[in-house]
Amino acid sequence: MTFSKLLFKNVKQHLNESVAYLLACAIAIMIYFSFNVMTHAPHLVTLIAEPAQLLGVFAFAKVVICLLVLTFMAAANTVLLQQRRQELTLLKVLGSSRFSIASLFFLEQILFGGVALLLGVGLGLLLTRLFTLILLRFMQVTQVAPQFLFSWTALGQTVGIFCCFFLLMGLYDVLLIQRQPLRLRPDTNAADTTRWFTWPFALIGVVLTALGFGMAQKFFQTIQFYNRFFNTNSGLLVILASILGFVVLGLALIYRWSLPLLVRQLRRHQRWAYQGLRPVMLVNLRRDLHENAMALWVITLTIASTLVILGSIAMGREILQRSLDNTSPTAITVADDAFPAVQRTLKQEGIHVEADHVATFKLVPSAFQLQSFLRLHPMIETLPLTVISLSDYRQAQQFQPTLPRLQLTTGEGVILKQEANYFTLPLQTVTQTVHLKDPQVPQVKLVGISGQFAFGTLRYVSSGLVVADQTFAQLRDEGAVRYHALAFTQTQHSLTVSRQLLKQFDNRLIYFKATKNKLKRQAQRTTGAYTLPVLTARYPTQVSDQMGYGLLIYVCLFLSCVFMLVSGGMMLLKQLGNSSQLQQQYRLLTKIGLASVDLKKMIRWQVGFLFELPVLFGSCCAYFALHILSVLLFGTSLKLALFIAGGYVVVYGGFSHITTQLIWQRVTKKESRSDSFN
Amino acid sequence: MAFIEARNLRKLYGRGGNLVTAIGGLSFTIEAGEFVGIMGPSGAGKSTLLNLLATLDQPTSGEVLIDQENLTYLSKAALAKFRRQRLGFIFQDFNLLPGLTVEENIVLPLTLAHTPLAQIQTACQTVSRILGLTDLLTAAPDEISLGQQQRVACARAMITQPQLLFADEPTGSLDSQAATELLQYLTAINQREHTTILLVTHDAFTASFCQRIIFIKDGMLFAELRRQKTRAAFFQQVIDMQATIGGGQKYDLF
Numbered sequence A: 001m002t003f004s005k006l007l008f009k010n011v012k013q014h015l016n017e018s019v020a021y022l023l024a025c026a027i028a029i030m031i032y033f034s035f036n037v038m039t040h041a042p043h044l045v046t047l048i049a050e051p052a053q054l055l056g057v058f059a060f061a062k063v064v065i066c067l068l069v070l071t072f073m074a075a076a077n078t079v080l081l082q083q084r085r086q087e088l089t090l091l092k093v094l095g096s097s098r099f100s101i102a103s104l105f106f107l108e109q110i111l112f113g114g115v116a117l118l119l120g121v122g123l124g125l126l127l128t129r130l131f132t133l134i135l136l137r138f139m140q141v142t143q144v145a146p147q148f149l150f151s152w153t154a155l156g157q158t159v160g161i162f163c164c165f166f167l168l169m170g171l172y173d174v175l176l177i178q179r180q181p182l183r184l185r186p187d188t189n190a191a192d193t194t195r196w197f198t199w200p201f202a203l204i205g206v207v208l209t210a211l212g213f214g215m216a217q218k219f220f221q222t223i224q225f226y227n228r229f230f231n232t233n234s235g236l237l238v239i240l241a242s243i244l245g246f247v248v249l250g251l252a253l254i255y256r257w258s259l260p261l262l263v264r265q266l267r268r269h270q271r272w273a274y275q276g277l278r279p280v281m282l283v284n285l286r287r288d289l290h291e292n293a294m295a296l297w298v299i300t301l302t303i304a305s306t307l308v309i310l311g312s313i314a315m316g317r318e319i320l321q322r323s324l325d326n327t328s329p330t331a332i333t334v335a336d337d338a339f340p341a342v343q344r345t346l347k348q349e350g351i352h353v354e355a356d357h358v359a360t361f362k363l364v365p366s367a368f369q370l371q372s373f374l375r376l377h378p379m380i381e382t383l384p385l386t387v388i389s390l391s392d393y394r395q396a397q398q399f400q401p402t403l404p405r406l407q408l409t410t411g412e413g414v415i416l417k418q419e420a421n422y423f424t425l426p427l428q429t430v431t432q433t434v435h436l437k438d439p440q441v442p443q444v445k446l447v448g449i450s451g452q453f454a455f456g457t458l459r460y461v462s463s464g465l466v467v468a469d470q471t472f473a474q475l476r477d478e479g480a481v482r483y484h485a486l487a488f489t490q491t492q493h494s495l496t497v498s499r500q501l502l503k504q505f506d507n508r509l510i511y512f513k514a515t516k517n518k519l520k521r522q523a524q525r526t527t528g529a530y531t532l533p534v535l536t537a538r539y540p541t542q543v544s545d546q547m548g549y550g551l552l553i554y555v556c557l558f559l560s561c562v563f564m565l566v567s568g569g570m571m572l573l574k575q576l577g578n579s580s581q582l583q584q585q586y587r588l589l590t591k592i593g594l595a596s597v598d599l600k601k602m603i604r605w606q607v608g609f610l611f612e613l614p615v616l617f618g619s620c621c622a623y624f625a626l627h628i629l630s631v632l633l634f635g636t637s638l639k640l641a642l643f644i645a646g647g648y649v650v651v652y653g654g655f656s657h658i659t660t661q662l663i664w665q666r667v668t669k670k671e672s673r674s675d676s677f678n
Numbered sequence B: 001m002a003f004i005e006a007r008n009l010r011k012l013y014g015r016g017g018n019l020v021t022a023i024g025g026l027s028f029t030i031e032a033g034e035f036v037g038i039m040g041p042s043g044a045g046k047s048t049l050l051n052l053l054a055t056l057d058q059p060t061s062g063e064v065l066i067d068q069e070n071l072t073y074l075s076k077a078a079l080a081k082f083r084r085q086r087l088g089f090i091f092q093d094f095n096l097l098p099g100l101t102v103e104e105n106i107v108l109p110l111t112l113a114h115t116p117l118a119q120i121q122t123a124c125q126t127v128s129r130i131l132g133l134t135d136l137l138t139a140a141p142d143e144i145s146l147g148q149q150q151r152v153a154c155a156r157a158m159i160t161q162p163q164l165l166f167a168d169e170p171t172g173s174l175d176s177q178a179a180t181e182l183l184q185y186l187t188a189i190n191q192r193e194h195t196t197i198l199l200v201t202h203d204a205f206t207a208s209f210c211q212r213i214i215f216i217k218d219g220m221l222f223a224e225l226r227r228q229k230t231r232a233a234f235f236q237q238v239i240d241m242q243a244t245i246g247g248g249q250k251y252d253l254f
Helices: A003-013 A015-039 A051-083 A085-093 A098-138 A152-179 A198-217 A219-230 A235-268 A278-327 A336-348 A390-396 A469-474 A492-504 A538-577 A579-591 A596-632 A639-667 B046-053 B076-086 B102-112 B117-130 B146-158 B176-193 B231-246
Strands: A332-335 A355-364 A366-370 A379-381 A385-389 A412-416 A433-436 A443-450 A464-467 A480-487 A509-514 A519-522 A530-533 A535-537 B002-013 B020-031 B035-039 B061-066 B087-090 B164-168 B196-200 B212-217 B220-226
Touching: A003 A098, A015 A051, A015 A098, A015 A152, A015 A538, A051 A085, A051 A152, A051 A538, A085 A098, A098 A152, A098 A538, A198 A219, A198 A235, A198 A596, A219 A235, A219 A596, A235 A278, A235 A596, A278 A538, A278 A579, A278 A596, A278 A639, A278 B102, A332 A336, A336 A480, A336 A492, A355 A390, A385 A390, A385 A469, A390 A464, A390 A469, A443 A464, A492 A535, A492 A538, A535 A538, A538 A579, A538 A596, A538 A639, A579 A596, A579 A639, A596 A639, A596 B076, B002 B046, B002 B196, B020 B046, B020 B061, B020 B196, B020 B220, B035 B046, B035 B176, B035 B231, B046 B061, B046 B164, B046 B196, B076 B087, B087 B146, B102 B117, B102 B146, B117 B146, B117 B176, B146 B164, B146 B176, B164 B176, B176 B196, B212 B231, B220 B231
Parallel strands: A385 A464, A412 A443, B035 B196, B035 B212, B087 B164, B164 B196
Antiparallel strands: A332 A480, A332 A535, A355 A385, A355 A480, A366 A379, A366 A433, A412 A464, A433 A443, A509 A519, A509 A530, B002 B020, B002 B061, B212 B220
């Protein structure tokens, strides 16, 4: 047989087991190419207010893809070569030189690489329109039509980089072949022995993980306890680092010691273990856990990281939306002085103002203390407070329905503070008096803290204070300013007008001069002056934010797709590597009366367990990490992260099904003639 | 009444003009409680015949009846159940599952049949006592000798108390002492439990433990020997027949 015939025969023969490798590489190439071609499409780049943002995000994503693909290729090649160790040894025994064997495997790699590259770039070219459509939808851009994208530079870069990768892998194969020991028989099962440290390690693993999760769940309390116990303020960092360390180390110990030990104990429990195929399944499971502990650990951590990144981006979007609602709750908010000009412009442009809410804000020098749950010592705030009356606050509730309902009597007040979440817990320990430098109202009794600002945060110099109308009326008027909150429907035209107005009033501010006992409006900026913007517009900011977050979510979703494929493909290859042992078991078990359907059930269960276990642990880790984030980021929801975790379960379920089918095909492969009794 | 009946069994391999006849129309019967050997040169079709009788392979034509039940038309699931409940197997290379302990290997057929634990434990104790495996139950297969491994395989085959035991070259991997021990066990099982044993072997010494030997050559029945006198005399008869099959000169002259 000539060298080329042997090469093509080998490729054909191993196509089935390499199909996962090929497809994962092709899809990664496709996504890389689509990212690359988008960065070379001027009409897309100019859509973003800051094109560097788009280029930077895509450049980062491309680096991540390259790293993921390289790691996957190296790991997959190691597994594939291990599976072909007998073939390698046979070739050596038959007298082939190491060089000719290495050349054979190198060329196989190049052939596979060529096919993956063609497939990836081809799919990328075909699907650019779809990808652009998805990106534009995510960015909520409607004015640009999706179209096919092509760039010679992008094509050249993609082909060049991945050609280098496949060449590198070819060389890596050569290196592995040179170091491969001769072995004709497959490895037998590792001995099921326990050593003196098995039990302690197994227990430590469970305890550390449980402790990490417990600390994450009771995050506030743990930090408070730590800070009080050690009389320090560094609890946040220490506890975060401890949780991370406990969970990472704990999971490693669980995979390496606890789970195999659990399987071992289950085997000893004869009433449970001596049922159907359980003895065989437990042995296989123990072997799989023993061989794949490290891979399962890495996959778990990466799933957790992916979920946390995606979850936090989703949270970020939610926070941004909330922050937007909190900053500019209506289309335009404008100070009383500039209101006539704005009203004129809107009338000229034919924009119908649906509502005009007017509110008065009074800036008052103040001093108050708050107790943060993160710190032992109280936080003292001496910046001026922006005071609003309860009736204006209630007016704002018409267009800010999420504003909490307040009931205040004379002399009572509620602080509005951005980081309200940090101060919610120890409310009883708050020094419940706000000192105002006002002769009529020297102090207000604090009855609550809220993180939501009526009329938007930009109307407040720093923190706000809502007081009863009678108290508000008693306050001095020197530091007062009236704002109009105008509401109108967003259209393309209103967006343009909003942008024009924003430009027209760009950098125009209202200044307040601070004296010893009061704040007073003034015409010009002076040293130490406090400022408020004359005009703010909601829609331009909203559109820009939507585009930025749409881009981030698009990139992260595709990256997580690459990761799912890469990790799923890796697990699939590892599982296929064990199919020769399953084949032996199948042959024996069918002889002693096992129905095929039972064995297939066992394989499905085993494969499914190994695929879904990292998803389960990874999702648990991500849940607790996101729980911490949601605590720190003001109670945002975990919906998207949970949705994506569900996606993982489904995708890995698909991989598990494909793996079961492939293993089943191999296991039930027609035996050679008269092989049954041998 | 015949316990096993092979009716004109044929097994062909390959297709088109490349057909190979492994079994070419074999018919014979085996009575219940018999200890029968199948002998023949390499490629005679011994293992193929055993596969057909053990329902591991389907004949191209012909029928196999065991205990008057025609197995040719049974479904795969029914055949699996039949094998699990009625048949026992001993293989040349033992076919023990390496990760399982000796005890787990022995009780495997019973766990597959979802037998209650108490019954499994009783059966395991009985069979391991008979085969001298009581002290080895917690060991792994690779921790015990080849002879002991074959006894474990034997125990696994016997634990369901099958009516019929198939053994394919059971002494092929054993030294003479271990082989003799195993054959004595098989003889004891045959006599005590009245288990029908069908054994395929190349070895005349092993075959001499049987009561009857069916010789096949090129897929056809060649001769049949029945033990009538001592085992030593029967052994000599087997040697003679092997010489005949191997060279064929003596009988070809007539």
